[in-house]
Amino acid sequence: MSDMRLTRGVKLRDLKKQMVFILTSFGIEKGEASVEAEMIVEHVSGMNRSQQLVCADIPITDRQTAKMERYILQRQARMPIQYCLEVADFAGFKFKVKHGVFIPRTDTETLLEEALRLCGKLGDRPVIKVLEVGVGSGALSVSLLKKMPRTRLTGTDISEDALSITLENARQHKVLKRINLKHEGLWWLLDERFDLVICNPPYIPLSEKESLEPEVVEYEPHEALFGRDPDGLRFYRKLSTTIPKMIDLAGGYMAVEVGDKQADKVQEIFKEAGWGSLNCQRDVNGISRVVSGSWMKK
Numbered sequence: 001m002s003d004m005r006l007t008r009g010v011k012l013r014d015l016k017k018q019m020v021f022i023l024t025s026f027g028i029e030k031g032e033a034s035v036e037a038e039m040i041v042e043h044v045s046g047m048n049r050s051q052q053l054v055c056a057d058i059p060i061t062d063r064q065t066a067k068m069e070r071y072i073l074q075r076q077a078r079m080p081i082q083y084c085l086e087v088a089d090f091a092g093f094k095f096k097v098k099h100g101v102f103i104p105r106t107d108t109e110t111l112l113e114e115a116l117r118l119c120g121k122l123g124d125r126p127v128i129k130v131l132e133v134g135v136g137s138g139a140l141s142v143s144l145l146k147k148m149p150r151t152r153l154t155g156t157d158i159s160e161d162a163l164s165i166t167l168e169n170a171r172q173h174k175v176l177k178r179i180n181l182k183h184e185g186l187w188w189l190l191d192e193r194f195d196l197v198i199c200n201p202p203y204i205p206l207s208e209k210e211s212l213e214p215e216v217v218e219y220e221p222h223e224a225l226f227g228r229d230p231d232g233l234r235f236y237r238k239l240s241t242t243i244p245k246m247i248d249l250a251g252g253y254m255a256v257e258v259g260d261k262q263a264d265k266v267q268e269i270f271k272e273a274g275w276g277s278l279n280c281q282r283d284v285n286g287i288s289r290v291v292s293g294s295w296m297k298k
Contacts, residue, residue: 004076006069013056015065016041019072026076036081040071043085078214090139093146095169097137100161102224104139108200110283111257112143114290115198118253119148122195127152131246133187133199133239134158136224138166138179140200145175154192156184159221188242197243200257201235202228232259236266240273247295255292263288 006018016037023033038049044067047055060068074084080103082088088097090104091112097103115130122128128151132141135155145151157163163181170176184190202224209217228234236256243254254275258266263280270278275293283289 004069004073006065006072008062008065009059011057012041012052012060015060015068016052019068022072023075026078028075036075039081039085040068043071043087044068078218080215080219083219088137088139091143091147093139093143093173095137095139095142096165096172098161098165099219100221101159101165102136102162102221104137107283107287107289108140108257110281110289111198111200111255112140112147114255114281114292115140115144115196116147118196118255118292119144119151121253125195125250126150128196129192129194129248130154131187131190131192131194131197132156133197134201134224135166135181136162136200138162138169140198141166141179142169142173142175144198145170145178146173152178152180154180154182154190154194156182156187156190158183158185158223188238188245190246192246193248194246195248195252197239197246197252197254198256199235199239199254201239203232203235203257203259203262205230205232231265233262233265233269236269240270240275244274244295247297249297251294251296253292253294255290257289258291260287263291266291267293 004022006015019037020033023036024030038052041052042048044064071084075081082097082103083099086096086098088095088104091109095104119128130151130153132153132155135141135157141153141155145153155166160183163183166181170179267278270293275295277294279292280288281290
């Protein structure tokens with residue numbers, strides 16, 4: 001296996017062990033390598049994790065093995081597994097992604113959960129109008145539309161690639177009629193009012209760039225990752241003062257994802273801008289991940 005080739009004609013169990021061995025030799029942590037091996041097998045064979053366990057003693061065809069090997073070689077260059085497979089899992093759904101479009105993370109499922117909670121508080125409104133600033137792959141917007149049928153969503157992004165992928169994902173998940181996409185960086189100039197505004201902005205301080213994995217720094221779009229000032233909070237300052245002009249006259253909500261140790265500062269930014277009912281939700285790792293609040297017309 002020194003040449004990174006997978007042995008032909010072996011059982012699935014042994015093939016996955018080979019893949020994990022090779023992936024860890026690239027510097028990928030063993031637990032992550034095991035997950036990626038399962039993802040590659042599912043993508044090529046169609047077998048989910050449970051089916052892979054049942055079929056562990058089944059030999060894999062040479063053709064399938066060759067396909068898996070190509071993905072392994074792409075990972076050797078530290079291309080993110082989601083870009084290799086052109087698919088990402090989010091909130092129990094599968095979304096198309098490609099190089100240049102931000103990869104959805106499990107962290108952002110916390111933002112989805114908070115958005116759903118806030119939509120529930122708007123239950124007396126026949127249609128809930130949502131704005132997502134920076135849709136990326138559309139994973140958050142499309143998931144919200146699927147889980148909350150009364151929502152209508154406007155999504156903005158400065159990337160045409162992101163909007164194109166979001167369109168594909170909306171079509172795939174059959175919510176295309178309820179989403180309106182705009183190639184727009186000046187979201188605050190939209191002539192529309194919303195009940196809820198959501199955003200996962202670029203918030204990583206540039207000073208942390210050197211500490212990130214090569215998958216992130218070398219492949220993902222930097223405009224979706226890094227805040228443009230030393231503390232990474234510039235986007236929140238803009239959101240805190242511009243969203244109020246876009247909130248429905250009856251009042252509404254906002255919810256934003258934040259980086260580790262940023263929640264208190266972000267809450268303070270929104271508090272100073274006049275937002276009320278501010279609170280914070282933790283992600284699955286216990287990190288303060290989402291700040292939300294309400295706006296009532298003065």
